[in-house]
Amino acid sequence: MSTTRGAATVIERTPADTTTPIVVAINAARRCRETLEMATALAVSVGADLEVVFVEDANLLRLADLPVTREIDWISGIIRELDSRRMLRSLHCEARQLRRELTRIGRASSVRSTLRVVRGHYLTEALAASASVDLTFVHSARRPLPGEHPPSARARPGTAGPALGRAHRAAGRKPLWTLFDGSPASGRALAVAATLARTLACHLVVVLPVSGVDEIERRKREVQTAADKVTLRYLVVADNRFFQPGKAPAPNTGSLLVLARNSPDLEDSAAQSYLESLTIPVVLVA
Structure with a gap:
């Protein structure tokens, strides 16, 4: 069962819209850029909006409160204690980053998008979000383990081209x-x-x-x-x-x-x- 944690409209829809949006379900905003760009490329092709659903993993939050849970910093390797409050701050930071990414994609491609945040089991929420639309992108149901993928590099100012062009190179x-x-x-x-x-x-x-x-x-x-x-x-x-x-x-x-x-x-x-x-x-x- 999901709990809606928040909703932020990045770009408003108009009443004249008739095409069902393309849903993009995400649980790790820092590693979702290529998925968003592929979804954007398809949205441009078919004239659809994006509806992005960011899932706060309820199991992850429960695990964060276990006394043996620790966090390892990507860069320094420093080990820290972790709890659900710290994990929530991290998830909220990811959601803010995701909003910025959607704003950037909207400016580059003119694709309109909305963002909502829910809490629950990731795949369950992704399947639920797909129930009323034609297309759903589910971004990597499994979170990569530490060391599997390096942190995403930040785009340099002035180098961001159209999302469609980057999707071509990525995929x-x-x-x-x-x-x-x-x-x-x-x-x-x-x-x-x-x-x-x-x-x-x-x-x-x-x-x-x-x-x-x-x-x-x-x-x-x-x-x-x-x-x-x-x-x-x-x-x-x-x-x-x-x-x-x-x-x-x-x-x-x-x-x-x-x-x-x-x-x-x-x-x-x-x-x-x-x-x-x-x-x-x-x-x-x-």
Whole structure:
């Protein structure tokens, strides 16, 4: 169950707006820039606004009050005691940084955005936020452990170009991934993945859960029709095995995974465990 902690409108919407916003769920503002820029690139492409949901992790706050919990400074390596009040101050600082980032993106791209802050379990809140919209970016469900990623470098004054240009550079080096099983829901996810691949100038890996050679060729023809002018690669997996532990593919850091939001597979605990293990953004398509 979520608790709304605050809401700040970065840029107001107008009553004439009819396109549903693209939701971006975030739990670590300092490492979300590339996710925001990819979402912005898609928003520019389809003429949508951004609705950013910053989730204060309730489990993290509970852990912060345990007597054995300590904080290690990124730069100095100094170990400090940690409690929920200190953690909340840190989360509020991240939210302020996120507001500044959205303001910068809005000025560079003219994309309008809103920000709201909630508290709860990250993936649960992200899925709840996706319920009433067509597209949701879920930024890295797992927080990187200390030492996995260096702190994000600050942009130098005067060097910030359009968000779309930076998204091209950030995502163009890595492929996008999507799962296509022939269902209408996975077809919509495939269409969004193809749009993103064209927008971000990268190729697309299509995971095909199939059981026979004839089915493989049929699925490939369907993909080629839906993803025109996109460089395609295929990964064939055993039917209904995509999310099983030890069998699921692990896209590289810098990739993006596009999935159907209403797939029955996402209700499975193994699927949610898989999503929570990823350190890449996931796009959920209604």
